[in-house]
Amino acid sequence: MTERGQGVGHWLLILLALIGLGLFVLPLIGLIARAPLAELGPLLVRDVVGQALGLSLVVSLAALGLALLLGLPLAWVLARFEFPGRRLVRALVTLPMVLPPVVAGVALLTVFGRRGLFGPVLSALGIELAFTTAGAILAATFVAAPFLIVTLEAAFERVDRRLEDAAATIGATRLRILWTVTLPAIRPSLLAGLALCWARALGEFGATITFAGNFPGRTQTMPLAVYEAMQSDPDGALALSLVLLAVSLALLFGLRGQLGRALT
Amino acid sequence: MSIRADLGLRRGEFVLDLAFSAPSGQVLALLGSNGAGKSTALAAMAGLLPLARGELIVDDRILERVATGTRLAPQAREVGVLFQGLALFESMSALDNVAYGPRSRGVAKLEARAQAHAWLTRFGVADLASRRPSQLSGGQAQAVALARALIVSPRLLLLDEPLASLDAEHRVEARAVLQQTLREFEGVSVIVTHELGDALSLADRVLVLEAGKRVQDGTPEQVVEQPATAHLRAMVESWRGG
Numbered sequence: 001m002t003e004r005g006q007g008v009g010h011w012l013l014i015l016l017a018l019i020g021l022g023l024f025v026l027p028l029i030g031l032i033a034r035a036p037l038a039e040l041g042p043l044l045v046r047d048v049v050g051q052a053l054g055l056s057l058v059v060s061l062a063a064l065g066l067a068l069l070l071g072l073p074l075a076w077v078l079a080r081f082e083f084p085g086r087r088l089v090r091a092l093v094t095l096p097m098v099l100p101p102v103v104a105g106v107a108l109l110t111v112f113g114r115r116g117l118f119g120p121v122l123s124a125l126g127i128e129l130a131f132t133t134a135g136a137i138l139a140a141t142f143v144a145a146p147f148l149i150v151t152l153e154a155a156f157e158r159v160d161r162r163l164e165d166a167a168a169t170i171g172a173t174r175l176r177i178l179w180t181v182t183l184p185a186i187r188p189s190l191l192a193g194l195a196l197c198w199a200r201a202l203g204e205f206g207a208t209i210t211f212a213g214n215f216p217g218r219t220q221t222m223p224l225a226v227y228e229a230m231q232s233d234p235d236g237a238l239a240l241s242l243v244l245l246a247v248s249l250a251l252l253f254g255l256r257g258q259l260g261r262a263l264t
Numbered sequence: 265m266s267i268r269a270d271l272g273l274r275r276g277e278f279v280l281d282l283a284f285s286a287p288s289g290q291v292l293a294l295l296g297s298n299g300a301g302k303s304t305a306l307a308a309m310a311g312l313l314p315l316a317r318g319e320l321i322v323d324d325r326i327l328e329r330v331a332t333g334t335r336l337a338p339q340a341r342e343v344g345v346l347f348q349g350l351a352l353f354e355s356m357s358a359l360d361n362v363a364y365g366p367r368s369r370g371v372a373k374l375e376a377r378a379q380a381h382a383w384l385t386r387f388g389v390a391d392l393a394s395r396r397p398s399q400l401s402g403g404q405a406q407a408v409a410l411a412r413a414l415i416v417s418p419r420l421l422l423l424d425e426p427l428a429s430l431d432a433e434h435r436v437e438a439r440a441v442l443q444q445t446l447r448e449f450e451g452v453s454v455i456v457t458h459e460l461g462d463a464l465s466l467a468d469r470v471l472v473l474e475a476g477k478r479v480q481d482g483t484p485e486q487v488v489e490q491p492a493t494a495h496l497r498a499m500v501e502s503w504r505g506g
Contacts, residue, residue: 162351165312168338169345170365170416180364184355 043239052225060201067145079156105210135212144201151193155186272317293467301476311338344418350409352397359393365416383411402434
């Protein structure tokens with residue numbers, strides 16, 4: 001024992017810790033125990049499942065790309081420039097991390113919905129976002145990108161500026177420095193941020209169902225398909241859940257210590 | 265070829281106000297304690313910090329002149345910098361570190377690598393070309409960093425505490441490499457250091473900085489024989505003692 005002090009409280013803390021552990025582990029055991037492992041193959045090749053899986057991949061990867069395209073410059077600006085309102089911008093950018101996703105969906109509707117702020121403009125341009133695959137991508141980006149931005153901003157702040165200075169003095173331009181010096185130097189953080197962002201996008205439910213709806217083949221991603229299957233086809237729901245769980249575990253394993261390091 | 269510098273800038277409470285000129289081939293040491301402003305002066309000359317007042321002219325080329333709003337970016341200055349800690353790119357081999365400058369200036373990959381290899385050969389480290397910077401000794405890494413700075417043919421060479429991060433064993437070797445490099449370099453070299461010994465062994469002329477101002481300008485012998493301030497006298501005495 002390295003902890004100081006004994007007494008009843010000591011054992012109470014350990015008991016509560018064990019109950020906490022059970023809370024996190026038991027559902028996982030239940031999921032695996034109850035899953036129809038024998039019929040997993042046939043369950044997973046059904047059209048609905050295949051469709052949801054494919055759509056989830058498309059939506060989450062597109063969201064990841066969009067988050068990188070817009071989130072990396074945002075993180076860079078936040079890390080490198082002093083400007084009035086920087087703290088406010090940072091708070092706004094990270095808000096989706098704590099915002100209930102369904103609220104995010106409603107908020108997206110008020111801007112990009114048919115009757116939203118930009119609805120008429122988008123309609124005139126022939127662009128429909130609400131209740132389309134593009135809308136599902138937008139919803140996933142909105143809730144997932146902050147994970148990438150926060151991780152990257154911290155990394156941009158920590159990187160040794162002399163590396164960039166050195167690259168600049170021997171002739172490299174801004175984008176070349178970013179691509180060849182800065183990003184390789186923060187590679188672990190970049191990978192961790194991308195993984196977190198992708199995992200969040202893959203699991204996105206509330207904002208998607210609110211803003212994009214639940215249309216098989218169009219906006220019904222895996223989490224939405226799980227939710228719907230629970231009503232009529234519990235075995236299917238279990239099989240789908242198992243797939244999502246496997247992806248999450250694979251991500252966690254792939255990152256190992258990096259996740260913790262990148263976030264602190 | 266020469267340098268004319270009149271460097272004025274302010275960072276918080278600190279004010280840098282330093283003017284000097286030097287003919288080409290001269291090796292100039294900026295000697296001072298921490299906070300004397302020597303690294304600030306170096307960053308300003310490299311174009312990494314804007315001047316608030318003054319100018320910098322190298323070989324009749326105006327790199328910066330506040331009065332006319334002229335200010336060349338670091339990329340355009342033709343200034344080579346040996347950074348404190350060397351700042352080698354860990355994601356690249358020693359060869360690609362050196363080839364980085366020519367590559368950034370549009371030289372084709374093969375040609376850039378050939379040039380880089382020639383520089384590594386010149387510094388006697390060509391056999392280490394494929395190593396990562398962390399796999400090099402202090403002296404070897406310094407040779408690679410010098411090659412990286414010199415391959416783009418700078419007209420002004422700036423060295424920030426070139427020997428400070430080396431242990432005693434590698435210092436001797438690195439000092440010899442530096443002396444040779446500085447002797448062969450045709451432009452002006454400016455060495456920033458807080459170690460009197462380094463200034464004396466590397467430079468032809470020593471500028472002593474205290475609180476952003478020049479307090480002495482002379483040969484190494486003059487600085488040692490007639491130190492201009494009490495602080496410098498203490499530095500000389502501790503150097504003699506060591």
